[in-house]
Amino acid sequence: MLAELSSELIVEVQHTANLLVSKQRICILTGAGISAESGIPTFRDKQTGLWSQYRAEDLATCAAFARDPQLVWSWYQWRRQLVSDKTPNPAHHALAQWQQHAGLKNQPLTIITQNVDDLHEQAGSTVTHLHGHLWRNRCSQCGMLHNGANNKNSSNSITSNRNSANNSATAHHYNEELLNCTDCGGYIRPDIVWFGESLPIEAWQTAENAAANCDVFISIGTSSLVYPAAGLAQIAKQNDAKIIEINPNPTPNTVVDVTLAANAGMVLPALVKQISGLLS
Numbered sequence: 001m002l003a004e005l006s007s008e009l010i011v012e013v014q015h016t017a018n019l020l021v022s023k024q025r026i027c028i029l030t031g032a033g034i035s036a037e038s039g040i041p042t043f044r045d046k047q048t049g050l051w052s053q054y055r056a057e058d059l060a061t062c063a064a065f066a067r068d069p070q071l072v073w074s075w076y077q078w079r080r081q082l083v084s085d086k087t088p089n090p091a092h093h094a095l096a097q098w099q100q101h102a103g104l105k106n107q108p109l110t111i112i113t114q115n116v117d118d119l120h121e122q123a124g125s126t127v128t129h130l131h132g133h134l135w136r137n138r139c140s141q142c143g144m145l146h147n148g149a150n151n152k153n154s155s156n157s158i159t160s161n162r163n164s165a166n167n168s169a170t171a172h173h174y175n176e177e178l179l180n181c182t183d184c185g186g187y188i189r190p191d192i193v194w195f196g197e198s199l200p201i202e203a204w205q206t207a208e209n210a211a212a213n214c215d216v217f218i219s220i221g222t223s224s225l226v227y228p229a230a231g232l233a234q235i236a237k238q239n240d241a242k243i244i245e246i247n248p249n250p251t252p253n254t255v256v257d258v259t260l261a262a263n264a265g266m267v268l269p270a271l272v273k274q275i276s277g278l279l280s
């Protein structure tokens with residue numbers, strides 16, 4: 001596995017593994033880049049990123065939904081379709097393995113994600129979602145969550161559950177017809193945090209506590225442009241944590257101590273293998 005990395009990167013991975021085994025509390029923040037190797041587009045990568053093809057103002061704000069709920073709903077149904085057959089890549093699997101290992105040794109390893117996909121969970125990790133869930137809906141008016149029922153035969157089901165899509169294989173069609181709340185009649189929207197909206201309080205508290213109390217903070221596959229998530233590295237740094245970044249491209253994150261400049265799917269399996277070797 002190390003053989004796939006450049007000699008410089010191998011040395012950096014070994015140093016990073018040495019650093020990590022000497023520390024107790026690890027906090028990890030992931031972004032769209034960790035799911036890129038599963039075939040899910042990021043937001044800001046040139047040409048392939050969603051925000052290079054679509055305007056966030058038209059699709060990911062409350063004002064956009066109020067103006068044109070049909071357009072916004074259709075776009076999220078299209079995204080569900082896009083993600084429905086995607087599976088975890090070696091980066092997700094490596095993190096899950098590391099978290100499981102750390103748990104057995106009673107070492108806290110908190111994974112926080114900005115991603116709305118469920119690939120971390122599919123790989124077996126326990127994760128805090130800062131930006132919501134692609135597979136969940138809620139009422140735009142009364143806030144009632146609409147999830148749970150798995151009606152795989154009804155493409156018009158209020159739940160756009162991933163399992164219902166998988167059960168009917170890739171042919172599943174995510175109906176673009178707008179849905180109404182069974183309680184108050186308001187339009188159903190995806191349970192995703194849009195620009196200008198607050199993060200879920202509990203998830204943010206978990207993230208902030210983990211960042212403030214960690215020995216090492218690892219930022220993986222995020223452009224570090226969207227706050228408050230991007231501020232977690234600064235919170236960790238203020239509390240004397242070492243900051244590691246895994247990203248093939250530079251970011252504006254100025255508090256980074258160690259950069260592993262390569263794809264997460266290449267670096268993380270090698271890093272976790274090194275850590276396991278050092279611990280056994």
Ligand code: OAD
Nearest residue numbers: 031032033036042043044114131193221222223249263264
């Ligand atoms: P971005 O699209 O802003 O950034 C993705 C980052 O992943 C970039 O820095 C890439 O260089 C990096 N990257 C690409 N491929 C990678 C790979 N294989 N391994 C590691 N890194 C890779 O995505 P986020 O930072 O997650 O908000 O964006 C933050 C938020 O902005 C998202 O959660 C979303 C978006 O608007 C909501 O949906 C609310």
